[in-house]
Amino acid sequence: MLKIGLFIPTYNAGEEFSQVLDLINQQSEQLTDKYIIDSSSTDNTVAIAKDKGFNVDVIKSSEFTHGKVRTDAAKKLAHCDYLIYMTQDVYLQPNAINELIYFIQKHETVGVAYGKQEVDKKTGNIFEERARQFNYGDQELIKTIDQVDEYGVKIYFSSDAFAIYNCRLLAEINFFDESLMFGEDAYAAAHFIKKGYGVGYVPSAKVFHTHKFSLKNEYIRYIEIGKFHIQNAWLLKEFGSNESEGIKMVLNETGFLIKSGKILLIPYAYLRYVAKYLGYRKGMRQATKELKGE
Structure with missing residues (x-):
């Protein structure tokens, strides 16, 4: 019988976390392990998780990195055949877990498969909604090295907001770089690609994931993206620059706003692009200085 674990890293997830876990428990018939590593939350996150039947380990917040907690979880659940990673702000839609499991079982050479993220229109904004549509289409995919x-x-x-890993293949790529504060999912996916394995996309495995980022939030997020690309320069060397993809996104969103009759939002949209660009460049400069020891 297959063993399938589910892991969530948490920090001050709030009272709404109870609903996130309820939705998981409604689909947990195939799960053998439900595990959380909490970074010393000061709210009721740990109590909520334990009440909902999750096993919880607590670490110091200073010990947290995205790479480390996910590596630790994979090693803790090494007895599992597959491991689902989620984040504390993701709301499962019907049958999402089963769709991920079915897909990765069917494709033995897929290292990771991720689900489709949509924005909750009640709380999200039009920019985030369009970004999700740009990145998460309706076509099932398996991306491999010959498609670079x-x-x-x-x-x-x-x-890793909602993805399933083949645990054997994850161990083969030596899990995640434990220093990573951002992009551990891209890091692992790139290593799977290099090893000749596939990265799957499962649009039938749907979740709501809504950030509600402000301009400041976007700026800070893109600082981390800039750092990630300097610290992992091999990604751009082997797979190409991300600039063309950024331009596609700008043109796609601008066209969408025009067609939707929301031309007045275009200036704000371009402020968002500027915030992202400035944050990205700042992150690159910071990481370059750190690598030089300045």
């Missing part, structure tokens, strides 16, 4: 020219940098696009 077709996908470019999107060949290693993946998301």
Whole structure:
């Protein structure tokens, strides 16, 4: 019988976390392990998780990195055949877990498969909604090394907000770089691609994932993206620049706003692009200085 684990890293997830876990428990018939590593939350996150039947380990917040907690979880659940990673703000839609499991069982050479993220229109904004549509289409995919020219940098696009890993193959690529504060999912996906394995996308496995980012939030997020690309320069060398993908996104969103009759939102949209670009460049400069020891 297959063993399938599910892991969530948490920190001050809030009272709404109870609903996130309820939705998981409604689909947990195939799960053998439900595990959380909490970074010393000061709210009721740990109590909620234990009440909902999750096993919880607590670490110091200073010990947290995205790479480390996910590596630790994979090693803790090494007895599992597959491991689902989620984040604390993802709301499962019907049958999402089963769809991921069915897909990765069917494709033995897929290292990771990620689900389709949609924005909750009640709380999200039009920009985030369009970004999700741009990155998460309706076509099922398996991306492999022979498709680099077709996908470019999107060949290693993946998301640990809702993804399932083949545990044997994850161990084969030596899990995640434990220093990573961002992009551990892209890092793992790129290593799977290099090893000749596939990165799957399962649009039938749907979740709501809504950030509600402000301009400041976008700026800070793109600082981390800039750092990630300098610290992992091999990604751009082997799979190409991400600039063309950024330009596609700008043109796609602008066209969408025009067609939707929301021309007045275009200036704000371009402020978002500027915030992202400035943050990205700042992150690159910071990481370059750190690598030089300045």
